[in-house]
Amino acid sequence: MSHLQLLLLFTLWTPILSGQGRPINPDFTERDPLEGVAADNWLRPDSTFSAGRFYTSLGVGAALYGSASYGLYQAWYADYERAPLRSFDDWGEWNQMDKAGHAFSAYIFSRYSFAGLRWAGMKRPAARYAALGVANLLQGTIEVMDGYSAEWGFSWSDMGANLSGSLLFTVQDIAWKEQRILLKVSNDLRDHPDVPVTNGNGAISNLSYPSRTRFGENLLERYLKDYNAQTIWLSANPKAFFPKSRLPTWLNVAVGYGSENVYGAYGNGWTENGQRFRYEKEGYRQVFLSPDVYLSRIPTKKRWVRLVLGALDFIKLPAPALEYSEGKLKGHWLMW
Structure with a gap:
């Protein structure tokens, strides 16, 4: 696990582990779930239409x-x-x-x-x-x-x-x-692969070439474009479906969809210096099952905390996961 991943893990889990106060049974169907819990300030949703807020x-x-x-x-x-x-x-x-x-x-x-x-x-x-x-x-x-x-x-x-x-x-x-069901994303921010590839003419390339060319070099490009590192999740909140249960309001269960060994739109071929290369391993699909956190439902009495957590609700937090792919079931102690 890289230092960047450790830092992200600490940052994302800190609000959950530290706690933010405990409002009593907030109603998330209301315009203002923190009504009567959080102090009134400019973050409180307006009860009538405000042109100034609209243009803001x-x-x-x-x-x-x-x-x-x-x-x-x-x-x-x-x-x-x-x-x-x-x-x-x-x-x-x-x-x-x-x-x-x-x-x-x-x-x-x-x-x-x-x-x-x-x-x-x-x-x-x-x-x-x-x-x-x-x-x-x-x-x-x-x-x-x-x-x-x-x-x-x-x-x-x-x-x-x-x-x-x-x-x-x-x-x-x-x-x-x-x-009750969120769409989220995760990305393990892996390095580009270092796999030598030789074609029929004896020319040598590396799998890192199509990876860098197609997925980019900087963090933003890789986060957006590296489909091998990225997983899209459907994250459901059991408490919302079973309100009488004792489950935490913030606990979700997520099903993820990903892909591996995908370095081209339709296949793992590329051209470098006029030579054609192909990575022989085929791409395959992945399905994941993992616990997750509904960040904006972490108990808090501060509107700005809920605002920040809500803005981050698109992130699937690192957690243990089961993976089904290539006809096999695999386990991950911590999946990003």
Whole structure:
């Protein structure tokens, strides 16, 4: 385990291990679950629509999305030529890890947008459907960037994944007025592989070449693009389904989807210095089962703590896990 992983582990688990106070049975279906528990301040959601708060939420969201879009452009598109808008079918690529990522992103956009609109005092149905529209609009702009890239194209299956992720939020809010099932992500931040590969002509390459070329060098690129290191999780809260149980409100059970030995969209081949190479091991899918933490349901009496924990609710915390892949069941003492 690297020093970075140890630091992240300590940072993520500290709020749970230390405790943050214990409100009595907060109702997470309410606009303000900390009503009567936390002191009133500007973080308290407004009970009536506030134009000032609405434009504040809009401005903060636009700034965050603009920054994220610039970072995404630099990580994903800057090194590729532009082309006329086109569409293509990429459903079979990357063992659908990219589709899982699209669904995850749309879900998170929906959740953040909804929280900002409710804080501004917008009524629940209006905030719910506005968040649905915002999530698909933001994800659609990414798809348009794909459409103008010579490397990719506009993908209807990506748009379908976007819609499915945003609807996961919307349908839950209609049914339960809360999020009992979250979409999360984890990434083990592994190093690029060091595996020599020789082709039929005797030329030598290394598996690190396609890994660095396709997944990037810096931390942001690898977090977004390395499908071997990344896992997308459905994280469910048993307490929400069984409210009379003695389970902690913050304890979740998560099912993850990942992939391994995937270094190309349809296969592990690449070209280096005019020579073709292929990594013989085939990619395979993985399914995981692991405990998890619903961070924003950790007991607290401070609104700013709940805000921070809610912003981090997209992270699947490192924990023991069972993995099913290649027809076998494996165990991990600690899975990132």
